[in-house]
Amino acid sequence: MLKPYCLIVALLVSSMLIAAPQLHSNNSDKQSEPAQQSHLHGTAQLTLALEGNALEISFESPAANIVGFEHKATDEKQIKVVKQAKQKLQAADLFSFSGSDCSLKKTEIDMSSVIEEGHQHNDREGHSEISANYRYECSTGEKLETVSVNLMSRFPAVKTLEVRWLTYRQQGATKLKAQSNLIRIR
Numbered sequence: 001m002l003k004p005y006c007l008i009v010a011l012l013v014s015s016m017l018i019a020a021p022q023l024h025s026n027n028s029d030k031q032s033e034p035a036q037q038s039h040l041h042g043t044a045q046l047t048l049a050l051e052g053n054a055l056e057i058s059f060e061s062p063a064a065n066i067v068g069f070e071h072k073a074t075d076e077k078q079i080k081v082v083k084q085a086k087q088k089l090q091a092a093d094l095f096s097f098s099g100s101d102c103s104l105k106k107t108e109i110d111m112s113s114v115i116e117e118g119h120q121h122n123d124r125e126g127h128s129e130i131s132a133n134y135r136y137e138c139s140t141g142e143k144l145e146t147v148s149v150n151l152m153s154r155f156p157a158v159k160t161l162e163v164r165w166l167t168y169r170q171q172g173a174t175k176l177k178a179q180s181n182l183i184r185i186r
């Protein structure tokens with residue numbers, strides 16, 4: 001069941017890369033890293049794919065926007081910051097909906113770039129990302145009208161959220177700010 005939605009998200013992300021070549025000015029070698037998204041502090045990406053009643057939301061952000069640093073947490077204070085950020089990313093009210101009720105079924109938060117999580121990762125120099133995936137089940141997906149995103153009020157360092165969304169009917173793109181956090185999908 002999961003695979004078709006992963007495919008949709010993958011297609012969506014690749015269409016974003018094609019549609020937004022100007023975002024890659026700091027990554028001239030696009031061929032070697034086709035999946036690499038732009039990394040601009042203050043900006044993060046959100047993709048939504050609605051298929052039937054299943055809504056898949058993917059969030060990707062520079063770690064600096066979420067925890068204030070982009071290296072592995074080295075002391076108790078930083079570890080606490082990472083844990084608190086993870087709790088905020090797991091909050092059930094991070095997204096709210098109109099037109100249809102949608103309930104959160106699955107959350108996957110990847111903060112491995114800023115904390116050791118069981119298996120060791122190679123420490124990379126430079127920037128790092130945090131990603132989160134949410135799977136919602138909606139009561140009547142075709143009636144879903146808006147998704148309001150509460151990420152920016154929880155993570156004020158995210159100044160701009162670049163959104164791409166896709167339903168069976170249409171697709172669109174928008175940029176959200178803290179004071180305008182509504183995605184209208186129909």
Ligand SMILES: [Zn+2]
Nearest residue numbers: 062070127128
């Ligand atoms: Zn960075």
